[in-house]
Amino acid sequence: MKPQNEDLKIADYRIRKLIGFLGLFLPFLLYFTEGELLASISHYYYKPLPSLIFIIILSAFGLFLLSYKGYTFDTNSEKISDDVLTNIGGIAALVVVFIPTCCKGSLSASVDIICRDENFPLLGHNNDFKNTIHLVAAGIFMFTMGWMSKYKFTRSTNDINNKIYKICGNLVWLSITLIIVLIIFEKLNIHIGFTDYYVFVFETTAIIPFGISWLVKGDVLNNVSNMFKKEN
Template identity: 40%
Template sequence: MAEASIHLSYLRLRRLIGICGLALPISAVIVTGNILPSISHYFYSTANILFVGILSILGVFLISYRGYDQEEELISDNLATTIGGMAILLVVIIPGKYVWTDFPLDWNYSANCPTFYCTDEGSVFRVIHFVAAGVFFLAMSWLSIFNFTKSSNAKANKVYVICGIGIFVIILITVLVELILKLNTSEYFIFIVECLMLLLFAISWLVKGKALRNGIEK
């Protein structure tokens, strides 16, 4: 009975982690009524409480998630989620750069910081924020490809691999386009790739939590 209760608790936790991934971009856009250049921009918007709250909850959930510790694994569930959780909390603690010209004109933003803390254009903290976000997605990609696929469900394993590889490929494309080639992309390019990665992240965790029980996880 106790074992069954623990199993159900893990399923709920996995679902909640997946829901957090979906909730952030959707709720931020609804609350502000605007799509910004990146999800990190919402830290400086009226959706600040959602950005901080949802990512903080996600970070705590990931750190709390133990999963399976198997000696033969290079990186265990527990290590991967702890790294991911700590990275996403760092994203919250150290926000992205504040560029007031990126915000809609009707918000009447100025060069004055609208929140208790801002990261300027040339700050080293901007790099830390960016790297922390990358570490989070890389950890979730690894988890989906190598840890979640320990499942005996072949259909679910295919979904995990697709989601994990998808996240990794998007990271590579983003680094290539933004940092190496420095191509002129849409002002919403980062927002789009972040949403795609969060979607893949959410699908992977929702499947693991058997939220799609009637479709994949039977």
């Protein structure tokens, strides 16, 4: 019989892999199931099949993160524990689901009709205050995931993995920063000729490294290496 802590360790690795795979494939699943590019990942909430994918995956993120405990908190070297950080990220992910983005500005004619007729699905809305809550929650979710990758995962003794974690964390934060800067430019009517789909683009460049870092932390690289060794 395996010791209990060994079972918990295996469960943690499974959670990491699940979070990683879900993050890696989310933007592609949303786009290819609808065949239409929207202004942001969150706007797929207003499309029938993509909305189910969006709700299921974001809810899974939230629940997995809430159940993830991570490393034991070191009071001498850390200011916040893995558990607290992932709880914040998990709650933020669930807020993103339960308070979806505003329907306007989706760059989709069909969603514009929903918006105009106020025929909102589920918890959909056209409310600026709710939209602000959604944006803040999405930002907190991605920021905490960047923090996990850059500062928490790098306690590994594997230097190659640590480099990957740092790169992924930096890419997450860079993507969030670019979204904020371009939103500010948009509000100030400063046009720099960038794509109208910049939020979707940079959300994707944030969520893919987020997924990669969790996969690496879930020991996927060793799993793949061992698989090839067995085949040879």
